[in-house]
Amino acid sequence: MDTKQQSYTLEQIPANRRLIEVLYANGKITSEAKKYALNLLYPHKQWGLWVSRLMLIIGTTLMLSGIIYFFAFNWSKITPVIKLSSIQIAIFACLIAAYLYSLQRLSGQVLLLCASVLVGVFMAVFGQIYQTGADAYQLFMMWSLFTLGWTIISNFSAQWIFWLVITNTFLVLWWDQAALPSREMKSMIFTYMMLVNGIALALREYFALKGYEWLQEQWTRVLLIFASLLIMLIPIIMIISEPSRGTESRLISSLLGLAGHIAAYIVYRHKLLDMWALATTILSACIILEVAAFKVIIEVFDNEELVIFFLTGVMTLAIFTSAIIYLRKIATHIEVADHV
Amino acid sequence: MRTKIMLIFSVFIFAALNYGIYEKEQIKANGEVLLLKLVPRDPRSLMQGDYMQLAYAITRNLPVKTIDSQQKRGYMVIRSDENNVAEFVRFYQDEKLAAGEKLLHFHKQYSSVRIVPDSFFFQEGHAKYYQNAKYGIFKFDDSKNHLLVGLADENRRAIVVP
Numbered sequence: 001m002d003t004k005q006q007s008y009t010l011e012q013i014p015a016n017r018r019l020i021e022v023l024y025a026n027g028k029i030t031s032e033a034k035k036y037a038l039n040l041l042y043p044h045k046q047w048g049l050w051v052s053r054l055m056l057i058i059g060t061t062l063m064l065s066g067i068i069y070f071f072a073f074n075w076s077k078i079t080p081v082i083k084l085s086s087i088q089i090a091i092f093a094c095l096i097a098a099y100l101y102s103l104q105r106l107s108g109q110v111l112l113l114c115a116s117v118l119v120g121v122f123m124a125v126f127g128q129i130y131q132t133g134a135d136a137y138q139l140f141m142m143w144s145l146f147t148l149g150w151t152i153i154s155n156f157s158a159q160w161i162f163w164l165v166i167t168n169t170f171l172v173l174w175w176d177q178a179a180l181p182s183r184e185m186k187s188m189i190f191t192y193m194m195l196v197n198g199i200a201l202a203l204r205e206y207f208a209l210k211g212y213e214w215l216q217e218q219w220t221r222v223l224l225i226f227a228s229l230l231i232m233l234i235p236i237i238m239i240i241s242e243p244s245r246g247t248e249s250r251l252i253s254s255l256l257g258l259a260g261h262i263a264a265y266i267v268y269r270h271k272l273l274d275m276w277a278l279a280t281t282i283l284s285a286c287i288i289l290e291v292a293a294f295k296v297i298i299e300v301f302d303n304e305e306l307v308i309f310f311l312t313g314v315m316t317l318a319i320f321t322s323a324i325i326y327l328r329k330i331a332t333h334i335e336v337a338d339h340v
Numbered sequence: 341m342r343t344k345i346m347l348i349f350s351v352f353i354f355a356a357l358n359y360g361i362y363e364k365e366q367i368k369a370n371g372e373v374l375l376l377k378l379v380p381r382d383p384r385s386l387m388q389g390d391y392m393q394l395a396y397a398i399t400r401n402l403p404v405k406t407i408d409s410q411q412k413r414g415y416m417v418i419r420s421d422e423n424n425v426a427e428f429v430r431f432y433q434d435e436k437l438a439a440g441e442k443l444l445h446f447h448k449q450y451s452s453v454r455i456v457p458d459s460f461f462f463q464e465g466h467a468k469y470y471q472n473a474k475y476g477i478f479k480f481d482d483s484k485n486h487l488l489v490g491l492a493d494e495n496r497r498a499i500v501v502p
Contacts, residue, residue, distance in 0.1 A: 126357075
């Protein structure tokens with residue numbers, strides 16, 4: 001251990017809370033030195049920055065929902081011209097403010113996001129005035145197309161997530177309302193959504209590795225993985241629980257979903273080690289195992305509820321316990337690697 | 341630089357949004373009025389907050405079998421009767437239209453035909469004015485477009501919210 005530690009230079013030893021605590025516990029530094037070092041590493045004011053950002057986001061959300069409710073409540077009292085032009089003025093104001101703050105700053109980016117949301121509000125109001133009604137996919141299609149340009153240049157992860165939500169909504173609605181798939185092909189929507197969100201995740205990882213700082217925020221990865229895994233999980237569960245209704249599209253989607261799970265495991269276990277992502281993947285795999293095992297139990301013990309419930313309980317314990325043991329092993333492994 | 345590109349995109353978006361308004365206003369101003377009879381859609385109580393589901397009498401008893409079963413959308417030719425209510429003439433197959441004939445776009449899934457819009461939006465609480473609507477008031481232009489501008493009662497008078 002000692003000889004090994006000597007091969008480290010000072011720059012290679014990470015300065016973190018753990019190191020300071022260890023130094024203090026071993027009496028190497030005084031309590032004042034500990035306080036000073038911790039304050040240097042984790043400034044007091046950091047929470048203030050966090051709170052002010054949280055407030056900015058909550059404030060923006062509340063203001064936008066206020067605008068939406070204002071229109072909903074006063075619907076027939078406002079003439080169409082006023083409705084449409086006031087939304088346009090609001091979009092315009094957001095853009096001017098975004099221009100003045102510039103897109104380098106968070107406030108500018110949030111203003112651009114506001115403008116993007118308002119474009120959707122405009123189209124919803126437009127749809128109500130002219131009763132374009134039921135084909136909601138057109139609204140989301142145009143919304144997604146209109147905001148694509150702004151999103152590409154925004155360098156803002158919230159804007160991208162917003163755009164992805166709209167685009168996914170468009171896909172689902174379009175599939176239902178315009179593509180009118182046959183029963184055999186109905187579940188292809190999962191494949192399409194896997195591709196869209198999987199590509200988004202892959203691009204995020206690729207450009208984050210290339211050093212784009214705005215993409216390196218952890219929450220975008222967790223959110224994208226969660227969404228992608230959920231989309232992959234649904235067709236797999238469908239095919240396990242109802243194998244007799246395994247249409248071609250369900251089969252394709254679930255095979256792709258399985259491949260996606262394996263890819264996520266390999267990437268976040270071996271390439272970009274990430275406990276959050278790995279745990280999400282393992283949890284999703286556990287759900288698949290659970291459903292499959294339950295299906296087997298229910299097929300074998302047809303009407304014996306007592307046996308079914310007992311075995312399901314034991315099996316659930318077994319699956320999740322082994323998953324947790326496995327994850328803890330990896331976690332310890334990472335910690336050892338980090339702190340030797 | 342990015343901010344400048346943002347402004348360029350914005351110009352396009354404003355142009356597109358306002359062109360949308362212009363297009364609809366053109367139909368509203370110059371379109372020909374035609375009524376489409378509504379039928380109660382089962383269940384009748386499908387009043388969800390601020391819109392109402394519509395079903396059109398014209399989509400009942402259509403000779404759906406005469407069109408290709410794979411066809412998912414198309415136009416039907418309609419014409420007005422003595423009360424200015426639209427009636428079905430035939431499915432459109434790119435032929436020349438006679439005077440007074442208009443085209444109505446439809447979607448088809450399995451054997452049911454749907455006309456869009458099949459919903460009518462109004463302010464929350466205004467359901468009482470519209471619940472006895474018997475006709476949808478449409479405006480048609482000559483380039484296959486239509487616009488639902490309001491609902492009418494059994495005497496074919498437009499319903500006006502006081």
